[in-house]
Amino acid sequence: MRLRWADDAEHTLGSVALRRHCRCGDCRAAALHDRAVAVPSDVRLVDAQPIGAYAVQLLFSDGHDRGIYPWPYLRELAEKDAAERAIDGG
Template sequence: MTPQQVVLTAQTLLLDWGDGPLRLTHVQLRAACRCSQCEAARRQGRGQTPAQDIRITRVEPLGHYAVQLVFSDGHDRGIYPWSMLRQLAA
């Protein structure tokens, strides 16, 4: 389900499905990336903690089911389904 409101702030992504806003930090979202490169790095024990100054520079909608986030470190391969974001914020 697509949130009613999506707001990108300096340090958070605010999502609201009508039952109260949920906030996810840019650092938290970069660490949660599920792209193949990030997943492989985690499986190989090479997962990294993102820099604390990482920022989301763009939010690209992907239909009604997800967004693609582009980060200040150039990473742009992760797809973030709305259901995953809601669960991550809970």
């Protein structure tokens, strides 16, 4: 997913990372109980639907479609991902 922000910053987030960071009730419950959510390594982002002006709901190729990703949360994920790639040299 490519994101371009109002300040012209641009980020790209991969489907696997987006799926792993889902905040739906099921995924949050799994995290609270220290259970890893199984995310297929070949998962793809299939669709994105706006939720008002504050978020986007993502649909993945594994059928998962319950996560709502607020724009500030996506920005946080994107900046964290970019920082980690910079540290890793990629």
